[in-house]
Each structure stands twice: as C-alpha cells, then as structure tokens.
Amino acid sequence: MFTNASNFVDGVDLSFAIILGASVFFLVAITAIMIWFVIKYNRKKHPKPGIVKENHKLEIIWTVIPTILVLVMFYYGWMGYKPMREFPKDSIHIKAIAQMWSWNFEYENGKVSDTLVVPIDKAVTLDLISRDVLHSLYIPAFRIKEDVIPGIDNKMWFIGQELGDYNILCAEYCGDRHSYMMSKVYVVQETEYSTWLNDKSSNDHPGLQVLKKNACTSCHSLDGSKIIGPSFKGVWGITETVITEGVERQITVDKEYIRSSIYDPNADVTKGYNPGLMITTYKDLITEDEVKDIIEYLKTLK
Template sequence: MYNSEITKASNFVQGVDTAFLVILGISFIFLIGLTVVMLYFVYRYNKKRNPKPTQIEGSVKLEIIWTVVPFILTMFMFYYGWAGWKPMHNPPKDAMEITAYGRMWNFSFEYDNGRRSDTLFLPKDQPVKLNLVALDVLHSLYIPAFRVKQDMVPGKKDNFMWFEPQQEGTFELFCAEYCGLQHSYMYTYVEVMEQNAFNDWLTDTTSVASSIAAAASPTATGRKVMQNIGCFACHSIDGTKLVGPSFKGIWGETQTVTTGGEKREITVDEDYVRKSIFDPNADIVEGFGKGLMVTYEGQLSDEDVDNIIEYLKSLSDHEE
C-alpha cells in the first residue's frame, strides 16, 4: 500500500513512483478500453443481431495506427523507466561507503572505521554507497521505502547500490531473493538520523564499550555476536533440529563427525568450536549436510570467538 508519510524517504522515490504511476495509468487505460470494446463487439456482433457472418476486409490505416500508437506508448513508458533507473548507477564521488554483507540468513554492515552492525545506521541528506558482498548464495538487498533493490551475487566485483536518505525514521530492509530455508530471517532495519547523531553513534568507541560489556558478561556478549551473524537461524538452543546441530547441551558432548570421508568421534571443546567457525566443512556432524555453512574467517575476532564459547558453555549449565 502506498504510504504518503515516506514519499520523500530517499532521492529515488519520486523517479520510481513516477515511472510506476505512468505505466500503471497506461495499463489501466488499455485494460478498461479493451474491455469496453470487447463487450461492445460481443453485443454488436452476437448471433441474434448479426445472424449472417460478415467478412471484414483488412485496413492498412488501422494496421498502421495499432502499430505506431503502442510503439509510441512503449517508448513513453521506457523513457520514464530509464530516467528513474539511470541515476541509480552513478553514485556521487563524495558518497559515504558502507560494506553490506549478505549470508544465510542475515545482513551485516561494516563502516570505514571498522564498526559493524546488524542494523543499517545512516545520516540524513548524505549520499550513501553500499558495496554489496554475498558470502554464500544469491541474495537481494531491498529497502522498499527508498525504492532501491539490488542483487548480491557471490564473487561479483563492483556490485553496489547508492541512495540519499532524506527523511529521519526507521525503515524496513530485507532480502527479496529466495535464498534457502530461513530466507525470511533476512530482515532488519534502516535507522536514518541527523548527521550529528550519526557521528556520535559512529564514533562511539565500540571497542571500549564491547570490552567493558565482555568483561561484565562474556556470555551475553557471545549471544549477541551469534545473533548478529545469524547463528540462530540454523541452530536452535532448545534441542530442535534445524539446518545445523542444536546448541543446547552441546558443550563437552561427544559428536560423531565425518572428516576427510572417514567417521570419528570428537569432543566439543574450544578447538572444535574455533575450527567449526573458521573451517565449517572440515568436520561434518553426522546427520547434517556439507556446504551449508561458510567460513567466518576475517569476520570474527578471537575475542568474539571466546565470547561465543562462553555462551555455548552456559547452554550446558542451564536451559534457556
């Protein structure tokens, strides 16, 4: 449904909406017009009113009209579509660059200063260029209020989208390309704020804040890290079998895994957890498939892994 409150959410709203309304308007005109003509012909040439079929000769004039007129209308629609699409591929040189990572099944965003977030925080009236990186399969980053959507193709170079947020508020962001079992989990938000508020958020010393939080509660920090990178889309904490093994009570357990084509018994300890995070296809737990998880090498620090380990230990101490 069209929401008038977000008609100026980004610089592309007007162009996309104009193209949409032009194409929709022309389509409705033809739908109504052709329906009326069809009903008139049904009435005018039915068997009762026209008992003897009449052969109608061709008309060059009519042929030219119904060829030229649709062509002109098609070019008219093409112009508005092209005018709305072309600027999307020419980001300003001073655009702020953010790297958007898509993986099964979550988004994360990395800023120039190294800060990461599972929510996209943006300054109002500042051009933003999102460099799109798919870490496993095809995804599609879609922000409906901004009228922007772009596929995230694994291995594709120079894959980006850009826009300029023009209204403060919270807007939906989700994956618009079916990417597997938990596709619907790829859902987050865009937070647009004034430049000063964004600067405060961006320069907030997250390393200091994170280290304080980790020292106070590494277990809670570990859970937050796992939530941010989408672990709970594939692994339950209540014993339910999902895409991967449940985390409930897993710490210290003996697991049967396949390593290099051979089965063996392993104990879930720190070494196993680290290897599973950075080389997930080395040891495949019995009953689960290979290739369903990609490495987090370069995305998680040693401190992040330490906190994850503490959280996994807590799931063996008590039920969540």
C-alpha cells in the first residue's frame, strides 16, 4: 500500500480512504452511542423507562442521509474504476495464458515467458486466455484483477509507474495448486525491456521449453516428486502399468507412448493416477516437432 505502482492506485486508494473512513466513523459512533445508552439507562439507575414517541422526522433523516452517503461512495468507487475499462488505443499487447497452475506471457514477437516484463510508463494490455478452468489475474500492488475465463476474451490494462517486481497471483479458485499459481511482473527501463524482448535464447533444453510453455511441469515434476501426475524424471524407457479402457496392461514408455499421452492423455492412464483435469488433447497446442523435442529432453532426465 501507499505506493504509486500503477496508474490505478490513486483512484482506488482514494475510494478506499473515503469508504473506509466513513465506515470507521459510523462503526465507532453507533457502537459508542449503543454502549452509552446501555450504561446510562441501566435498570439499576433507571428503573422506569421514559416515554419516547415515534419520530417520523428522525426516520426520514436517517433514511435520506445514508442514501446520499452511499451514493457518494458509489460515485468514488465508479470513478476509481472507470479508467480500468477505458482501454488505450496505443499499447503493448501481451497474451496472458492461464493454465492449471501456471502463467505464461506471449509477446507480439512470439517470445514466451513465465514472468511478465514490461517497460515503465508504457500502457500494457493483457489479453486473458484460459486453456482450462476459471482463473483470475491479480496484481495487488497495481490494484487490478480480472477473471481469466475459457472461451471469453477478457482483457485488462495498466501502466507500470515504478521500477520493481510485483506479485501476480491467481484469485479465482482453480484446483489443487491454486495457491501456487504465482508469477511476477517486472517493471523495467525501456532499454532493458527491448533487450530482454529481443533475446530469445534460452538456457533450457528446447523440450523443456515446450513443457514449461504448456504448463506440463506444474503437474509433472522434473525431480521425481509426485505433484498431480507422474514425474517426468526417469520415465523414459521404463515399464509402466497403465489402465486402458478399464483394463490394466503393461507398456514401455517409448516414442509412441509419449506421443499418444500428449495427443490422447486419457487413453492410457498410469495406474494410481486419475485422468482428472488434464486437457483432453494437446493437438492444437504442441506440434509433432515439439513432441520430438520433448522426447529428446525426457531421454536426458535420468
């Protein structure tokens, strides 16, 4: 709080100040009056109740004043929010792709990153894409949040105004690892941004890049631990018991098996795991060449 990290912070925090301020005032005032009455008119000191007539004027006053107050609150809430929906004509477009349970950001030049890097003082529009269930992209420091809904083209925009890194969280419940679906937004200088954007080299194996880009590693670990699905570590070449149409059988993890696990994951499910939540096919997302990269990578993962 009390930063100016994005262009919306001022308007939102002003609404907070007004609404929270009025709320605290009313809470304290009404509670104090209530306690004062209870002490002052305690039966021991005040055995006979006084006569109080119904008072229509008072009823009207305490109907009209709160009505005006809440409309003022509404107004500030609306004004703080309005710019969030007024999209700039000229901005950097980045696709924010949500998938259980990771974020990927795809830039206009094709670069894909699991963190969001943006230049300072430039308008950025995020096109929100979900590949499975509901997610919500939330940057607390920027005071923005918008749900990421499969099949619906939601978007959001902001201007990063202070250099630094800020949390990106998922705010819409999306399953087992919802609370781990995090990323960061880095607000950097323009020059740093363009260097980063045009540097497409990666230290990762090309196969690993494909796995990360498609959120495979958020369920299938690289170190042998069980997250949701079977780990990728040491999987190449082993004999595995799978369930095919309800029948158990032994298979060898080879090229053909890996290919079919990507394009038709529910056909043969490793025993002890649920078909569950994985996308039913990656046909449109992972090309045949990329499958080859994955296989080469798995071979190295002993």
